[in-house]
Amino acid sequence: xxxxxxxxxxxxxxxxxxxxxxxxxxxxxxxxxxxxxxxxxxxxxxxxxxxxxxxxxxxxxxxxxxxxxxxxxxxxxxxxxxxxxxxxxxxxxxxxxxxxxxxxxxxxxxxxxxxxxxxxxxxxxxxxxxxxxxxxxxxxxxxxxxxxxxxxxxxxxxxxxxxxxxxxxxxxxxxxxxxxxxxxxxxxxxxxxxxxxxxxxxxxxxxxxxxxxxxxxxxxxxxxxxxxxxxxxxxxxxxxxxxxxxxxxxxxxxxxxxxxxxxxxxxxxxxxxxxxxxxxxxxxxxxxxxxxxxxxxxxxxxxxxxxxxxxxxxxxxxxxxxxxxxxxxxxxxxxxxxxxxxxxxxxxxxxxxxxxxxxxxxxxxxxxxxxxxxxxxxxxxx
Amino acid sequence: xxxxxxxxxxxxxxxxxxxxxxxxxxxxxxxxxxxxxxxxxxxxxxxxxxxxxxxxxxxxxxxxxxxxxxxxxxxxxxxxxxxxxxxxxxxxxxxxxxxxxxxxxxxxxxxxxxxxxxxxxxxxxxxxxxxxxxxxxxxxxxxxxxxxxxxxxxxxxxxxxxxxxxxxxxxxxxxxxxxxxxxxxxxxxxxxxxxxxxxxxxxxxxxxxxxxxxxxxxxxxxxxxxxxxxxxxxxxxxxxxxxxxxxxxxxxxxxxxxxxxxxxxxxxxxxxxxxxxxxxxxxxxxxxxxxxxxxxxxxxxxxxxxxxxxxxxxxxxxxxxxxxxxxxxxxxxxxxxxxxxxxxxxxxxxxxxxxxxxxxxxxxxxxxxxxxxxxxxxxxxxxxxxxxxxxxxxxxxxxxxxxxxxxxxxxxxxxxxxxxxxxxxxxxxxxxxxxxxxxxxxxxxxxxxxxxxxxxxxxxxxxxxxxxxxxxxxxxxxxxxxxxxxxxxxxxxxxxxxxxxxxxxxxxxxxxxxxxxxxxxxxxxxxxxxxxxxxxxxxxxxxxxxxxxxxxxxxxxx
Numbered sequence: 001x002x003x004x005x006x007x008x009x010x011x012x013x014x015x016x017x018x019x020x021x022x023x024x025x026x027x028x029x030x031x032x033x034x035x036x037x038x039x040x041x042x043x044x045x046x047x048x049x050x051x052x053x054x055x056x057x058x059x060x061x062x063x064x065x066x067x068x069x070x071x072x073x074x075x076x077x078x079x080x081x082x083x084x085x086x087x088x089x090x091x092x093x094x095x096x097x098x099x100x101x102x103x104x105x106x107x108x109x110x111x112x113x114x115x116x117x118x119x120x121x122x123x124x125x126x127x128x129x130x131x132x133x134x135x136x137x138x139x140x141x142x143x144x145x146x147x148x149x150x151x152x153x154x155x156x157x158x159x160x161x162x163x164x165x166x167x168x169x170x171x172x173x174x175x176x177x178x179x180x181x182x183x184x185x186x187x188x189x190x191x192x193x194x195x196x197x198x199x200x201x202x203x204x205x206x207x208x209x210x211x212x213x214x215x216x217x218x219x220x221x222x223x224x225x226x227x228x229x230x231x232x233x234x235x236x237x238x239x240x241x242x243x244x245x246x247x248x249x250x251x252x253x254x255x256x257x258x259x260x261x262x263x264x265x266x267x268x269x270x271x272x273x274x275x276x277x278x279x280x281x282x283x284x285x286x287x288x289x290x291x292x293x294x295x296x297x298x299x300x301x302x303x304x305x306x307x308x309x310x311x312x313x314x315x316x317x318x319x320x321x322x323x324x325x326x327x328x329x330x331x332x333x334x335x336x337x338x339x340x341x342x343x344x345x346x347x348x349x350x351x352x353x354x355x356x357x358x359x360x361x362x363x364x365x366x367x368x369x370x371x372x373x374x375x376x377x378x379x380x381x382x
Numbered sequence: 383x384x385x386x387x388x389x390x391x392x393x394x395x396x397x398x399x400x401x402x403x404x405x406x407x408x409x410x411x412x413x414x415x416x417x418x419x420x421x422x423x424x425x426x427x428x429x430x431x432x433x434x435x436x437x438x439x440x441x442x443x444x445x446x447x448x449x450x451x452x453x454x455x456x457x458x459x460x461x462x463x464x465x466x467x468x469x470x471x472x473x474x475x476x477x478x479x480x481x482x483x484x485x486x487x488x489x490x491x492x493x494x495x496x497x498x499x500x501x502x503x504x505x506x507x508x509x510x511x512x513x514x515x516x517x518x519x520x521x522x523x524x525x526x527x528x529x530x531x532x533x534x535x536x537x538x539x540x541x542x543x544x545x546x547x548x549x550x551x552x553x554x555x556x557x558x559x560x561x562x563x564x565x566x567x568x569x570x571x572x573x574x575x576x577x578x579x580x581x582x583x584x585x586x587x588x589x590x591x592x593x594x595x596x597x598x599x600x601x602x603x604x605x606x607x608x609x610x611x612x613x614x615x616x617x618x619x620x621x622x623x624x625x626x627x628x629x630x631x632x633x634x635x636x637x638x639x640x641x642x643x644x645x646x647x648x649x650x651x652x653x654x655x656x657x658x659x660x661x662x663x664x665x666x667x668x669x670x671x672x673x674x675x676x677x678x679x680x681x682x683x684x685x686x687x688x689x690x691x692x693x694x695x696x697x698x699x700x701x702x703x704x705x706x707x708x709x710x711x712x713x714x715x716x717x718x719x720x721x722x723x724x725x726x727x728x729x730x731x732x733x734x735x736x737x738x739x740x741x742x743x744x745x746x747x748x749x750x751x752x753x754x755x756x757x758x759x760x761x762x763x764x765x766x767x768x769x770x771x772x773x774x775x776x777x778x779x780x781x782x783x784x785x786x787x788x789x790x791x792x793x794x795x796x797x798x799x800x801x802x803x804x805x806x807x808x809x810x811x812x813x814x815x816x817x818x819x820x821x822x823x824x825x826x827x828x829x830x831x832x833x834x835x836x837x838x839x840x841x842x843x844x845x846x847x848x849x850x851x852x853x854x855x856x857x858x859x860x861x862x863x864x865x866x867x868x869x870x871x872x873x874x875x876x877x878x879x880x881x882x883x884x885x886x887x888x889x890x891x892x893x894x895x896x897x898x899x900x901x902x903x904x905x906x907x908x909x910x911x912x913x914x915x916x917x918x919x920x921x922x923x924x925x926x927x928x929x930x931x932x933x934x935x936x937x938x939x940x
Contacts, residue, residue, distance in 0.1 A: 057745070065750075065753065067752070103753075113479075113743070113746075116746070117476065117479075120748075131475070132420075132475065132750055132751065133750045133751075133752060134748075134750060135747075135748055135749050135750045135753050136746065136747070136748040137745070137746065137747040137748065138745060138746040138747075139744065139745040139746075140742070140743070140744045140745065142744065143425065143427065143744030143745050146427075146744075147882075150881055150882050151882060151886065153881055154877055154878050154880075154881035154882050154886075157877050157881055158873070158874055158877040158878070161873045161877060162870055162873055162874065165869060165870060165873060166870070169866055169869075170866075202886055203816065203819075205886060206816055206819070206820075206878075206886045206889040206890075207819070207823075209874065209878055209886070210820065210823050210874075210889070210893060212874070213870060213871050213874035213875075213893070214823070214826065214827065214871075216867075216870050216874075217827065217830070217867040217868075217870055217871055220863075220866050220867045220870055221830075221834060221863055221867055224862065224863045224866060224867075228859070250841070251837070253837060254830075254833050254834060254837045257779065257830075257833045257837075258826065258829070258830040258833050258834075260775060261772050261775065261776075261825070261826050261829035261830065261833065262823070262825075262826025262827075262829075262830070263826075264768055264771040264772045264775060265765065265768025265769060265771070265772060265822045265823070265825050265826065266768070266822070266823070266826075267768070268764045268765070268767045268768030268771060269761075269764045269765070269768065269819070269822060271764075272760070272763065272764035272767055273760040273761060273763070273764030273765075285815075285816075285819040289819075289823060
């Protein structure tokens with residue numbers, strides 16, 4: 001990438017810091033689309049072959065959690081199950097280690113209240129702890145179904161409402177692009193859970209839904225910039241690809257900053273909260289949040305904005321500019337100055353001559369860079 | 383302009399710090415959900431056909447029963463049709479599980495024996511000697527004529543439950559009969575109207591000699607039902623109390639349910655006093671069933687020796703009127719010395735009994751106190767460290783400006799603490815693990831508003847504007863972005879809150895709360911703080927964001 005135009009004096013970090021990068025997001029959109037396509041195919045494949053590892057809250061069942069001890073281990077837990085006439089083949093018994101203590105978690109299908117209470121007290125006896133130390137969670141399968149239905153309904157309602165809002169606040173193309181990007185996030189997050197085999201709990205769903213909000217939030221900040229730039233570049237004949245690229249580069253640092261600011265507390269939850277301090281419940285949140293945050297940040301850069309540029313290119317205003325977009329120095333110039341300032345026309349006359357470009361743009365003064373000249377200073381009354 | 387900014391800044395500080403101090407003084411603290419302190423959560427949902435009145439009644443019944451458990455902050459929420467009962471920090475799990483499962487079925491049972499109880503407040507606090515007495519089965523063989531105050535066959539039986547022990551549930555102490563004179567309510571005259579009415583025949587809430595529930599100030603009971611016999615089993619002989627606990631009854635197997643009535647019970651003035659009028663369903667499912675029992679009671683046969691028929695809801699006698707005629711056709715009037723509110727309560731019970739709600743336990747969650755404690759500890763510690771990391775990052779990246787972020791996040795935290803504390807003490811809101819996670823996630827959103835603002839500010843500075851100008855223009859455009867993005871978050875939070883149940887709902891609430899905080903802080907704190915800072919000499923000079931705004935930064939490009 002040649003950056004002689006305006007910003008050659010800074011390194012990549014410096015350029016990032018000053019918002020002077022000139023990455024050609026739109027030109028490379030096919031790479032992003034290809035990666036996402038592969039991920040989506042993998043997701044669908046995994047969903048059909050092994051589906052999701054749904055927790056008891058979605059399919060119904062009972063789970064006990066008992067502190068493990070010398071007398072309480074996985075085998076002892078299985079023994080308790082079979083003593084109470086619960087088939088152990090489908091039972092999930094795991095040891096959860098959290099720092100200094102560990103506990104045994106047992107999950108089985110639907111049980112009657114009596115069996116549930118009996119196993120709880122048996123586990124307590126075997127582990128030599130008070131019966132109140134055994135945590136139990138039980139969900140009927142019909143309730144599990146209704147939880148799932150409600151979550152799906154909430155998701156659809158959320159998309160519709162947000163779509164309407166974005167269409168009203170910005171425009172329908174942005175709404176469409178944002179929602180497609182969001183669907184992409186859902187699919188890939190679900191895919192990660194399906195492929196790795198993480199258990200899906202209500203906490204996971206909660207986390208996903210939040211992340212969707214967050215991903216949308218991120219997308220909207222980018223789109224807001226795009227909208228700004230559409231107004232700014234309105235008079236000049238600048239292609240949608242350029243506008244998108246310029247906007248993306250201008251908000252890139254913000255996107256990275258925001259993602260980092262969001263990931264830091266989540267990482268702290270994951271590493272410290274569930275790793276060091278050992279709260280299992282936190283881990284469920286943190287993993288889902290992390291997966292969602294990463295796909296969300298990725299999709300607002302590589303999916304939402306390129307999609308928007310594709311949709312916008314169909315507008316008559318941008319139709320005949322299709323296929324033309326600036327890269328490298330020219331892009332950097334537009335990113336920094338926030339205007340096309342004649343670069344377009346020069347480029348069209350003399351496409352392969354970088355020299356003339358540099359000449360035309362050799363010394364932009366600060367006034368030239370303003371979208372409009374600063375108001376003359378008023379005499380201030382003291 | 384400057385003055386308004388100062389007012390906004392000072393105003394916010396005064397409000398936030400003032401309410402913080404107020405909450406501290408009032409000792410309002412965020413109460414913890416059961417996943418953070420251990421406890422039981424039971425979710426029940428009605429199945430089949432039911433009346434919304436009966437669902438309301440079921441919630442009230444659960445509330446009454448839960449109150450008797452003595453749990454510090456019981457939470458009973460209607461989420462759609464589902465009823466979620468959260469009992470944080472409850473000790474006796476079995477008891478709690480049993481208590482929250484109300485049936486909603488109204489049973490009509492013959493009164494075998496009735497006796498006045500100790501003063502209404504027989505909850506654990508008044509049981510002094512640890513021995514509670516109950517009526518025993520021997521009483522069932524005795525026929526009483528219903529006019530005498532003495533029921534000599536009652537024997538004493540010492541309960542094993544110790545007073546004030548770990549299980550806050552203690553069976554009601556029934557005094558041995560004969561009764562303490564102070565508790566006996568004078569016999570109310572029975573103004574029975576029976577023979578003259580043709581369609582609406584009547585029964586009278588007739589107090590026996592012993593004591594009348596109708597004479598006392600009946601309010602919703604705060605008592606647990608008595609413990610002998612399973613009130614839910616229609617064939618059992620049970621011992622239960624009336625709503626205010628003033629009378630204790632031994633009741634025989636039920637001969638009908640509240641479903642013999644039509645769903646039309648209403649309180650009305652009947653022959654000069656408040657009463658309840660209800661019609662019977664026709665045929666074998668209604669009037670016939672009812673008349674079998676009515677005939678027995680009228681005749682004071684061994685099945686119904688007192689001649690009274692008890693209307694029992696979830697093990698509590700709602701009313702036990704005398705039956706004044708052997709056969710009813712069409713309607714039944716229940717009269718007595720009812721107050722208007724009592725008559726209305728009874729009408730509601732009958733209405734719900736006519737179409738009872740069947741609640742099915744859908745989900746039970748029992749969290750051990752240690753597990754909850756661990757989670758809380760981990761969430762708080764890792765949350766705080768997460769915030770510190772973010773602030774550190776801001777400090778490195780935005781240098782001096784990070785002070786605004788630090789103060790802003792602190793203020794936002796205080797606002798949230800205030801709201802949560804206030805709602806905890808007034809609305810029984812409890813901070814759940816999901817809620818804490820929601821707050822932690824929202825840190826990202828909050829920080830983002832600053833990032834958006836600062837980046838816009840940088841843009842403006844770079845295009846050669848003065849700091850003061852840039853701050854104003856930067857905020858203006860950042861505000862639009864922040865508002866648009868926050869509204870999306872709010873839409874999400876509201877949709878989730880409205881359409882889901884359980885932990886998702888808690889999460890949505892806290893997400894919405896912190897998003898609102900973000901908007902408030904951005905407008906009332908960040909805006910005035912930044913605009914004022916931008917005017918100070920110190921900021922005008924110096925390099926902020928690493929951009930030298932005194933020199934034309936972009937001028938020497940090529």
